[in-house]
Amino acid sequence: MCKPLARGQEHLTRAAVTPASEPGSPVAPAFPRAEAVSRPAVEISHLRKAYGPLMAVDDVSFSVGQGEIFGILGPNGAGKTTTVECALGLRSPDSGTIRVMGTDPQTDRARIREITGVQLQSSAFPAKLRVGEIIDMYQSFYRRPADAGELAGALGLSAKRRSYYRSLSGGQQQRLSVLLALIGAPRIAVLDEMTTGLDPQARRDVWELIEGVRDRGTTVLLVTHFMEEAERLCDRIALIDSGRVIALDTPAGLTARAAGAKTVRFLAPASFDESLLTRLPEVTAVEHDGHHIVVTGTGELPTAVIVALHAAGIEAQDVRIDASTLESAFVRLTGRHPHEAEEAGEAGEAEGGVAQS
Amino acid sequence: MITSAPSRSRAPRAAFGSLVLNEARLAWRQPAGMIAGTGIALLLLVIFGEIPVFRQSSASLGGYSAFDVYIPVLMSFSIAIIAFTYLPGPLVSYRELGILRRLSATPVPAYWVLAAQIVVQTCLMAVTLTLLVTVSVVFFGISAPRNPAALVLAIALCMAALFAIGLAIAALARTASAARGLMAAALYPMMFFSGLYYPVQLMPAAIQDISHYTPLGAAVQAIGHSWVGQFPPAQPLLVLAGYALVFGYLAKRFFRWE
Numbered sequence: 001m002c003k004p005l006a007r008g009q010e011h012l013t014r015a016a017v018t019p020a021s022e023p024g025s026p027v028a029p030a031f032p033r034a035e036a037v038s039r040p041a042v043e044i045s046h047l048r049k050a051y052g053p054l055m056a057v058d059d060v061s062f063s064v065g066q067g068e069i070f071g072i073l074g075p076n077g078a079g080k081t082t083t084v085e086c087a088l089g090l091r092s093p094d095s096g097t098i099r100v101m102g103t104d105p106q107t108d109r110a111r112i113r114e115i116t117g118v119q120l121q122s123s124a125f126p127a128k129l130r131v132g133e134i135i136d137m138y139q140s141f142y143r144r145p146a147d148a149g150e151l152a153g154a155l156g157l158s159a160k161r162r163s164y165y166r167s168l169s170g171g172q173q174q175r176l177s178v179l180l181a182l183i184g185a186p187r188i189a190v191l192d193e194m195t196t197g198l199d200p201q202a203r204r205d206v207w208e209l210i211e212g213v214r215d216r217g218t219t220v221l222l223v224t225h226f227m228e229e230a231e232r233l234c235d236r237i238a239l240i241d242s243g244r245v246i247a248l249d250t251p252a253g254l255t256a257r258a259a260g261a262k263t264v265r266f267l268a269p270a271s272f273d274e275s276l277l278t279r280l281p282e283v284t285a286v287e288h289d290g291h292h293i294v295v296t297g298t299g300e301l302p303t304a305v306i307v308a309l310h311a312a313g314i315e316a317q318d319v320r321i322d323a324s325t326l327e328s329a330f331v332r333l334t335g336r337h338p339h340e341a342e343e344a345g346e347a348g349e350a351e352g353g354v355a356q357s
Numbered sequence: 358m359i360t361s362a363p364s365r366s367r368a369p370r371a372a373f374g375s376l377v378l379n380e381a382r383l384a385w386r387q388p389a390g391m392i393a394g395t396g397i398a399l400l401l402l403v404i405f406g407e408i409p410v411f412r413q414s415s416a417s418l419g420g421y422s423a424f425d426v427y428i429p430v431l432m433s434f435s436i437a438i439i440a441f442t443y444l445p446g447p448l449v450s451y452r453e454l455g456i457l458r459r460l461s462a463t464p465v466p467a468y469w470v471l472a473a474q475i476v477v478q479t480c481l482m483a484v485t486l487t488l489l490v491t492v493s494v495v496f497f498g499i500s501a502p503r504n505p506a507a508l509v510l511a512i513a514l515c516m517a518a519l520f521a522i523g524l525a526i527a528a529l530a531r532t533a534s535a536a537r538g539l540m541a542a543a544l545y546p547m548m549f550f551s552g553l554y555y556p557v558q559l560m561p562a563a564i565q566d567i568s569h570y571t572p573l574g575a576a577v578q579a580i581g582h583s584w585v586g587q588f589p590p591a592q593p594l595l596v597l598a599g600y601a602l603v604f605g606y607l608a609k610r611f612f613r614w615e
Contacts (some may be wrong), residue, residue, distance in 0.1 A: 088462060090458070090461065090462060101370040110367060110464065113461075113462060113463055114462045114464045116365060116462070118459075120455065120456065120458065120459060120462065122455045123454075123455040123456070123457055123458060123459035124455050124459070125453040125459070126379070126383055126451075128382075128383055128386040128457060129379055129382065129383065129385060133379055133382065134379075136374065136375060137372075137375045137378075137379050138463065140369060140371045140372045140374070140375040141368055141369070141372045141463045141464050141465045142369075142464065143367065143369055143461075180459075184463070184464075330369075351586060
């Protein structure tokens, strides 16, 4: 419940402690610490990209701070994948500027390839190579790779090192793909639909891993239409629809902004002075529903209510938040349900496919 | 980097080694090309060597035996089979499956995978050709190649021509099955004109002329001449170099990494 607040604080702290230097990089000492911290990891402005008559990205601008987990959300065909592929230099934009750690991916792809780690929707590996052979090969591509054993352990692939790639389940292939995105210990990890096809437990394991990787200083660019994932992981989200950014905010901010009112229901052990709630700027009304108290409001309502109650020494029980969710924000802002995108994506109609056909 | 100069690829050199190692594993685990290119070539050599009539020199073959005539044919056959089995099909499926695309997002240039395949196949061809030559000389008493430098040159040009044709097929075919179709369409006529089914020397003059302008026909001539100690005439070498250049250009012009 107090996650949105905690997330905000975490973010500030992290920005301050994000290591200014690329560990072990010969370039690092040349940058004054403050400059490196303030420099965004990814900066995209007025990106535009069409495939023939199909406008994939119309006008996308955003900036991702170092150490941030930045989500790109949107319905199928919104231009999410094209946006990150342009950022990686895998596609050349028609217009607009992109800087990744200060580098233009069009003019210096070699550096981009070194500092980024990628999980693409449309990638596979040779069927008759073993998992361990693929991992070792990708590890050899980088000068300062991550610990493969540790990543394999975190992703539940340790026992699969001897298995052929073709014998892996869809979920295992997906986890291997995430592993290979992180094997180069990238400054920026770009993960496109990383938990598609994973069971809930595997999904949580991957989330935990991504949080751990971020805590060690990696910036994460996450393309997803899985709301729980965006809410859990992302510091900020750009909601993209029809090739444009239609909202850019924290998950909580996005939710509140789009949907407005939300409610907090709880049981108070004893009656208390309700003005401690009504005077909160987030609260618009306090009502009783049987023994429950129902607080309606906007913004960071749940956090504000819980903090206020806690400060007054009141222990709220049976707390239920009917906050408008990120999902309802998505629906409200794009007019589409995220699962429509998910189903379409799984049917193989992901936007990458359009681009390639 | 503070300078605006684009960075060169900084993939560690060991990366190329691991690509070669994995390509070699893949070739080993998909042994169709090895079975046909190495196994069948050796088997045919031994069978022909054991047929007495094949060992008799014949005036219509310029004083050579049918077996003598078949050695360069089998050598060019194994080069063609290995190049065609391991180059276009896997490369096109790498592209179809997104393997090349994924590689191009790493510090390793995508063409390294192509180079790794060529290294592995060249090694496989070298082993096969060495076996064919050794078996002919040691077990069937054929005199050792008299002009080894010219032989190596002829073989190298033959490989270059066939790799170029294979790459052009990979460039033009959009799917792995289309690549296999094009490959077969190119391979069977080439084998016919190389004399695999019937010695070229016994074919009508017009067909012999055509044969000399086909990649394997030219390869057989170049290999045969250098084996018996002559420097091969310019024509077959130029034909092979021409195939390498023209198809190499086509491959470069039309190849798509994704």
